[in-house]
Amino acid sequence: MSDHVRTAQTGAVRTILIDRPEKKNALTRAIYDSLAAAIRSADADPTVKVICLTGTGGAFSSGNDIGDFEAQPPVSDMKTGPHGLLCALRDAEKPLVAAVNGMAVGIGATLLLHCDLVYAGASARFRLPFVGLGLAPEGGSTVLLPRLLGPQRASEVLFFGDWIDARKALAWGLVNEVFEDADLIAEVRSRADRLARQPARLLRLAKRLMKQAPTSLDDRIVEEIDLIARNLSLPEAKEAFRAMREKRPPDFGPFDGQEQAASPPCSDGSGFAAQRRPE
Structure with a gap:
């Protein structure tokens, strides 16, 4: 497992942390593969009932590490890279809960569309800048965003790639609830514990x-x-x-x-x- 992915378990809740704060938790091929492995491991573990995903430092994830992305372009391979992570998220049978602390950019935002519950800190910001980077949207966002937001709002998000603050994300339905930054992890943990008490x-x-x-x-x-x-x-x-x-x-x-x-x-x-x- 990459040194930039850590896991911890308390009770029946497994937390997976993206731990590369010096790069705002930008994702490399090794981190993608480690995140996918951690999600699949938690989903298969009978002691785990709820899987939580968050970032360390002041960011959830700034998306792809550009240098690594250029050196290792993504391929359609469900076992590795971005596709491997998205398949692990899609396939997870247990509840996936995200705690968004700070920025969530690119695939750092689109992966949230595959989570069952998404909570954000007050300073959280979301951005899907694919078109302005000369890239196609990814993560199934061209299907999932119109379903979630409606076609007009989805077009605004994907065409312009502007920042969406936490309040707008809540109003639009991108997140379930917004908490003060200092309270985010405790609040998400409380909800994960409630889920873990369900059958x-x-x-x-x-x-x-x-x-x-x-x-x-x-x-x-x-x-x-x-x-x-x-x-x-x-x-x-x-x-x-x-x-x-x-x-x-x-x-x-x-x-x-x-x-x-x-x-x-x-x-x-x-x-x-x-x-x-x-x-």
Whole structure:
């Protein structure tokens, strides 16, 4: 693993840190590969329920290290470089939570589109400068940004490449919430801990359903009703209803390692699970 990627785990929350503050956490091929490996490792580790991603120092990531980028241009290879990192983010079945401290530029911003929850410090700034650099947008941003922001705002972001401050990012829906810089990590950790107390299998199921494209809305409604009926007899639902009757918080810990048949894999080619690639 690159010296510029560190991991730490407290409880069921694995934190992955980009640690190159002297270069504003600019990403090299080695850092891409280490980040991808760290995400895949956390996703496969049964002791991990939530994966957090952040940067050290005053930046989340300033994007590609230009010198390294020119020396090693990106290739369409899902096991290495930018593509490898984006595939690891896309394939992750566990919740991905980003804490954006400072600038997020280029792929440092587009990778956030693959996270499930994004929180920002008040000084956070976002920029997607691809067109002005003579480059095409990347990270699936030409698909994901129009879905998230609408076509007009997505065009503004990608055509002009201007800075987006934290308040505008919140208003536009790029981030879930903005905190004072000094409070960001503690607030994100609090939310990650809350997620870790949820039933792990159901978190993965809800995420997969949101990622999987249904053939129609009616088909998805039918699928959800079927899943509700099947999950009613499983341990997580029994514990939740028992806890309500006993007026106490539910304890899903004993069930975290259990896989149940009520979480079937996606079957169509556009499905989230179907996109996973062998290592």
